[in-house]
Amino acid sequence: MKQIYTYLFLSLSMCCQISIAQQTGKWGDQGDGTFRNPVIAADFSDPDPVRVGDDYYMVSSTFESYPGVSVLHSKDLVNWKIVGAALTDLVAVDSAYSVKRMERYNGGAYAPTITYHNNTFYIYVNLYTDGFYVATAINAKGPWKSRYIRDKNGKPLKVTRWSDPCPFWDEDGKAYLVSSRPGRDYWYSYIFQMSADGTTLLDADSAHLAQSNVLYQYPDGGTVISPYHSSEGNRIFKRNGYYYLQHIEFTNQGQGEGTYIFRSKNLYGTLPDGSPGKPGVPGKYDVHVVEKVTSRDNLRLPGQGGYVSTPEGQWYWMGQFTKDGAEGRPPCLLPVTWIDDWPVIGSQINNMEGQMAWQLPKPIDGYPTSLPHGSDDFDNKQLNLRWMWNHQPRNNRWSLNERPGYLRLHAFPTVDKGGFFKAGNTINQRYMRSDTVVVTVKIDIDNMADGQNAGLAHFNGGKFYASIGLVMHGKNNKRLKYESNGKIVDGNRLESGQKTIYLRTCVGFDNMASFQYSLDGFNFTTLGNHYKLTPANFRGDMIGIYTYNDNADAGFIDIDWFKYDVSNN
Template sequence: MRGILLFYLLECFYLNLGLAQQTGKWGDQGNGTFRNPIIAADYSDPDPIRVGDDYYMAASTFEDSPGVHILHSKDLVNWTQIGGVFQDLIKVDSAFFWNRMKRYNEGVYAPSLRFHAGKFWIFVNFYTDGFWMATADNPKGPWEIHIIKDKYGKELRTSGWTDPCPFWDEDGKAYLASSHPGAKWYGYLFEMSPDGRYLLDADFEHMKIRNIVYQYPNGGTLISPYHSSEGNKIYKRNGYYYLIHIEFLETGQGQGTYICRSKHIYGTKSDGSPGKPGDPGRYEIRRIDQHNSEYIQSLPGQGGLVDTPNGDWFWIAQFNKYGSDGRTPCLLPVTWIEDWPVIGGEPKDGFGKMVWECSKPIPSQQISLPQGSDEFNTGNLNARWAWNHQPHENKWSLSERPGYLRLYALKNNTNGKDCFFSIPNVIHQRHMRSDSSIVTVKMDISRMVIGQKAGLANFNGGISYSLLEIEVDEQGRRRMVYSGNGKKISGNYLPGKQQYLYMRSSAGFDDIQTYKYSLDGKNFISIGECYLLRMGNYRGNMIGVFTYNNIEEKGYIDIDWFNYQVKNK
């Protein structure tokens, strides 16, 4: 086993020479190798697990619906998006509702995915809405959703808690790690009921207070007294408990990823006895990445460990490059040295190096991407789609015109003023940053009415956007318009009887994006300016389709197909 892993690491080393940065090539290269990131899209806070020969991964969704996306893989490199956990975010908070849309830069992030007692489990904190968990027999869903309660049975609808991770020990006891960002930004370990429904040393009245050091038995046990501690993960191997966290700022031990290790989950006292709830011992601590001068980490952080059936280990975590693809998941080998996980290639003195290109850990032939084209001909919305906030369910349909996605125009939420980030029912996919990323949409515009606007959008988490839209004026004339963060450039009027319109967005690895449109699907006309795709509010770029009408809620568009082509090899 060690020989296989050593060969793998050496091969990673030689392939890595001269490839010291991210490029427009990523994922499976079709020749037995892969390049990081494994997905050049904003699947932030990835948390992978293995169940048999299958791998699953949860990722953050912030304001999107459904909340928490689930992906599946057979080889740790090729991933397919298979579903979402929180299908109705209104049950969590009405701020997700299509007529409010108040969860930009908040919402659902840093989930933990586990498989325990024959079920899949998700734990997540909604930053303003408390502790939540969900279980499912099938990771595609449906998921049974519960808000976690305190020891008195009160719902833990607290604010400010984040990044939870559950752990079930061999003795039947269960635990949950979580962090509390703010002036006292520390990590805590709670005792949890085995069904995940209660925190046994939590009191809602105590935990709803902000910016204090929480006290056992009403606020768990302080185990990570290092400022900006988050990204919690718990593992057990060879008798050791590993409590992993990152530190986001320099205030504590310094920005980076840390492993706290002990033979006891609450640490070890100076006399060798185990630490206890409310009276923890100490942990051996190692940093697993080396900090450089830039505001990034030398290795991807905020992720999770995963093993293969043959005993090899890997680390999937996000790289904070902050391009249009946001925080992207990367795959690195893990070498266990004296029961410490060393992440990356060329392990030396407890550290590994970033690996940009390497052989695939598990041979496979099928290449798949989590985002892609759709002809809307199955009767069900493909799992790769998401909505910006919770959609109005009665204002879209796949059945009213089979083979088409129908979107009805609603008013936005700004009293008639144009504002893209207040448009309900924007449906989208993540942008995949590549050497070439081209999306073309064919839509039937024959049922658009006065005041209605519709089009193709590139946007992030509530800060910046660009649009190619068709708008119908008061005379019923239809005109093409480009808009970039509020700056508008008007194009040509369309023929009065034009039924179908083709819209295209093109971008390269340099994040420069342009729009074109066509009346016949063959001859495309450029419109507008070059736009710089970017991330905002911790979200990478997304590309989607929208329609709205601020005069009256009338009109609709029918989307025939959405063609998504990337060149990443």
């Protein structure tokens, strides 16, 4: 394995200024038997965990990124590693995910759930513009087999804007799925009867569910769980004879903004005469308010997420904060206390309300610290699972084999010359907001072609970006450039014999990024202005390597290594 020279990486405190804020940039495993929230300070949004034996798995949203729906593994609920992804052919779903279109910003795969039933992993996800999807695997690492969920007539549920599905298998083997359909007037959660194999909704009709802004009716549209507006973040499970259905409300048209748990001894609630509700004729549920807020700025507890228990019977909640930080919506872990058969999330419980806790003992001690993202020297024959692509890549235009020990990215035109967000084969990892983050990449630029652009970038879900890189003019004219949302600051022209460039970004907890370059790996020079990292379209910041050429399908770069330094404990 080739060495990544340590002299390239200056003291983190010298490279960036650290901003003192309400919460420090310390997170995850602290190495002393405790952890700090968030457990991962990165955009693993809409987290949903499950335990299988003494192993824990979690899924998160990926939206336009490829592969879709990240799958992570942990032994202690704190240290996580990406082990796979559920959707590995998004273009088969819709060509909008391809490098020929790149049209799934603010859409794609989001709010998945994972469960384990009958020796099989199931992941349910709504593709916002494409419909209901399910993926199954015997091993969480894959391979995953994905397909559309079908309606009662056997037709694929290719319907838009449905969200947040969650499955449930009862003791009698019958299966159900809850999901929401955001809309202007009828934004409710519905429960559907599902086939035992989890692939068909038995009281859903695709034509009926394709309608917008209507109250969906049984037996073609499932059964309304509750007549409360703006419900999402659905969860369904059973404990001690009670059925629990949880959701979030985002407006004051229902019970008010907040998180609510519905409970009944009957899945469809209880009718006024005490008999069980049934499909199409739901009864009432007892309701517990987890948290009621007036705005996301007042969030006290992490919201949308899922419950998980340890083998010893301890319960935890893995949820996200939605605070519009550069890290997006990171997962946080809190204990759950059962009081009168109600789950109470948080610590320092008073009057059935828990409080947020930023530092807690690890649920399970004894496992080493690990991060889901990190450095890469590209020595392996397969791409490390920590990497993602901006939309599905053009696979014949990147390689780990053409030059062993390097990641080669070939340049080709952007979609309709649409600039950075239409540049295919941009490869990235999620930004982990910390006290200090330093990312340095070494790139061989000797084979760039006229018109080719290449560099290191911060970007979010399709709106804002900044990069440091270079552009090739003519045969031997390479010029450095800094670019921020289309505005360019030109840098120096490189000497014709310069074959290697070192690019770096330094970020403090204040989310201010500084871009630097070096010609020798020792001396770094700042180029451009400080750039404020921001989220957009439900995505946090990502750090990526890009190249494109609007003149022709020509030129390539070889990435020697990618160094990701994080100070977080």
